[in-house]
Amino acid sequence: MTRRPPHPFAKGHGARNDFIVLPDPDNRLRLTEDLVRSLCDRRTGIGADGILRAVHTTTLTAATDAGREAEWFMDYRNPDGSTGTTCGNGIRVLARYLVDTGLCPPGALPIATRAGTRHVHVPHPSPRFHGDVTVNMGRPELPGPDTITVTAAGRTWPALHVDMGNPHAVVLPGDLDHAGPLTTAPTVTPEEAFPHGVSVGFAVPQRPGHIALRVHERGAGETPSCGTGACAAVTALRHADPADSADSYLVHAPGGRLRVAVLPDNTLYLTGPAAITTHGTLHLPALRTDPTPNITTAA
Template sequence: MSLTLPFTKGHGTGNDFVIVTDPDGALDLSADQVAALCDRRFGIGADGLLRVVRSVAVDDGADAAAGGAEWFMDYRNADGSVAEMCGNGIRVYLHYLLQSQLADLDEHGILIGTRNGSLRVTRSDLGYEVDLGAYRIEPGEVLVRARGLGVARPGLRVDVGNPHVVVALPAEDELAGLDLTAVPVLDPVPAAGANVEFTVPADPLVVDGVGRVRMRVFERGVGETLSCGTGVAATALAVREWAGAAAPDRWRVDVPGGTLGVRMVDGHVLLSGPATLVFSGQITLA
């Protein structure tokens, strides 16, 4: 039996998503159906899927509903697997809510439910800013092997609601020479897997009180993407950790899809950047 599904395509600095509206939680998309929608040759093409659903209509949204978050971001990776959160995705999600007149945004922002709790999103000079909440620098290094690296490099484990391993590289040419069509190999492998970021700090690292770095990312369940919001936050946190006590609390991170901002405030990390809706249509799934 076929399913005809209205959708919208959106992106945040090139990290792109299929958006489907399901306010009452009537859709039950399988992993194969999500993967088909996100397939870049046979589907719409995207790094993931955002299902727009009310918190009260989804099992994972009970706490969000109780805390006052009307909407829940049901995020799925491109392979159909369930993910905790997406920093670029939540900005695109909010932009879709506003453009569809499903929500309003005042100076206090709006709470959106995720599998990493309810997160507040406000407007910013770069577009929207999301408070990703508390973060953790995890103990113990992970050795990372990637195609294009001559030797394994140590990575710092950073948790910003989903797991990341950040690797520092010494030069731009080494960053550019990475072949991220192959999955990086982690040793030891984190229990839930991890997104892997490779970064090169700018020289000078800090200008006018703002740190600058460049980054590429391999997202678990997706592959290399043009941007990863939580990965940008994790990268800024890792470089700040390596730089020591004098490092700034404001960062600009360049990714292949653009530039994102990161702030650290009272033990929380905040991510800011643009959100764009590209086109809408309908697709029929088997």
């Protein structure tokens, strides 16, 4: 079987929400759904909650304004092989990769996504600490309808549709344990409100400015943390109780803490850890019916 030359990859995470980074400046890789699923498989592949393909915007053929501002485009893929629009933790990990590898300088870094350009700030690294990475997530939208419900573990709750460039249905269950194990996707109605699927967040307010969160991401299942989910949870709590709204929240997910700052115009800034942990190469078959990659890694 004919194989391509080895292709570099990296593995990184943001609050344990982990991703495979595939640098592809010339836009030559073709990620089939089978290949994405194979790479993200935690037993037979590298294992990840998604893939971040880094493409130079000058190679994009679709009409877009992204290249006027952003040098890089994030082609995000869910682990089930489907295409994603944006990812709050993923874009912070990709920005960290671009800076760590010298492809971009630290500081302000615009990155194009299918949901529009996001502005990321990667701090100048010090000998001991790289610092958290922050991204301007824009302003959330509440598209409705007002009749959305979520069912999980035999319980049903009303939910708020929050669009962060990708769709979220946010529930305030009172207790995170009420969501159950989340081994299968919660049922969301009406189905026609989310023709391409939806991530479901379960958010519980704690002391002022603190939120506990679990998220079942579309195409991925429950993940240790979710950046857009954290922003959606903050939006849902502020919507439910405007009088008790804060201008900064710590969102506590199983994988760690994320901070969401809310500006007066409702723009949200997401801040949290982002680290690259592994570099390696992939030998990808040019023609494949069973796309099992040959992987070489180096920490």
